[in-house]
Amino acid sequence: MRICLVTDRPDHPLLADAHALLTLRHEVIALDPDTVTDGHPINADVYLLKARTAKALAFAERAERHGARVLNSAAATRACQDRVRMAELAWAARLPFPATTAFASPARLLATAPVFPLMVKSRHSRRHDLVARVDDLDALRTMARDWPDEPIVAQEFVDNGGWDHKLWVVDGHVFAGLRRTALDGPAETKPIAPEDLPTGWSTLARRVGIAFGLDVYGVDILEVDGIPSIIDVNAFPGMRGMSGAPEALAALAARDGNSDRTEKRIEARFSAFRVPDAGCKASQ
Incomplete structure (x- = not known):
């Protein structure tokens, strides 16, 4: 092969x-x-x-x-790059995902008199995109000045104590770690044995793969009062330091057959939920 x-x-x-x-x-x-x-x-x-x-x-x-x-x-990868599509797919699959609202720019969000704090992210995920906690109107005005034409999504801020749970899945095999959130300093990952994750989290991560049509992916999860919330899905993350991940990836690549993941399958999921635009409150 x-x-x-x-x-x-x-x-x-x-x-x-x-x-x-x-x-x-x-x-x-x-x-x-x-x-x-x-x-x-x-x-x-x-x-x-x-x-x-x-x-x-x-x-x-x-x-x-x-x-x-x-x-x-390509279709599954594109879905992970668009945070509007990400929310729609998660809601359609009844995955726990925060209320999300899309805006054409930070200025459009500013015009809605939002409730703080908020997480504001570029709609389109990419290197050096916008991901920031916004605590007040002054910070939002600064963002509107610095990112005037950036399409964004706004989400309620959830305090995670400075650590994100990172789950990575390769062909159904789950790997996990704790990583310092990007808002709180340099990335530092502490591996976690899958069996030490809260009950049901590995199953939750695998459900993401089914919903998004992914075989190799990462899921970021926050836990609030014992309840998980998915805040990000990444196609083909690095999984540095995850013992067994290269072996799982090699086995997947060498396996016969084809992953039946198509644009048509993914697009069909969008009909159930749509992310509100221009300041309308999102609901799940």
């Missing part, structure tokens, strides 16, 4: 370790999607879509049209 790593970072620890395992029995190549042309040949059986740029997604869609297996699919 020929397996292609679609990434500009083939030396990433997760990919490098999976590559070493796969090359024992398969041909493995790496491809930076931002350097290929539209006519680049589709000549691998399986593509691991680690990159999330527009060119990477376009290449993945072309590979899918040619019958190649892509993990995760």
Whole structure:
């Protein structure tokens, strides 16, 4: 089997370790999607879509049209990049997800006289996007000045004590850790054995994969009064330091068959719930 790593970072620890395992029995190549042309040949059986740029997604869609297996699919990856779609998919699957409201810009949120504190995030998830706690009107005015044209979503702020529960899933295998929230300082992950997670959390993480059509993904969970709330879903995260993750990824890539994840399946889930826009209060 020929397996292609679609990434500009083939030396990433997760990919490098999976590559070493796969090359024992398969041909493995790496491809930076931002350097290929539209006519680049589709000549691998399986593509691991680690990159999330527009060119990477376009290449993945072309590979899918040619019958190649892509993990995760382009459609599932796109769903995780749009925080409006993320909320819609979570609500449609009855997953615990915070009330979310979409705005065309911070100024539109400012005009609604919001209740603070709030979490404000870029609608479109990407490197160096906007993710900030907003405590008052002055902070929101500053945001409106600094990010005047940024589409955003607003969510009620939930205090998690400075730590997020990070759950990562590879083909149903759950890995977990505690990480300092990005609002409170540099990332530091403390691994947690899946059996030490609160009851039902591993099942909850697997339900996310079914709802989003994902095979390799991360789920960020906050716990408030013993109740979990999903605050983010990431397609193909790094999973640094998670023992067993490279082995699970290699086994998934080498497995015969195809993940039946299509745009049509994902889009069908949007009909049940829609994120309000322009200041309308969201509900689950």
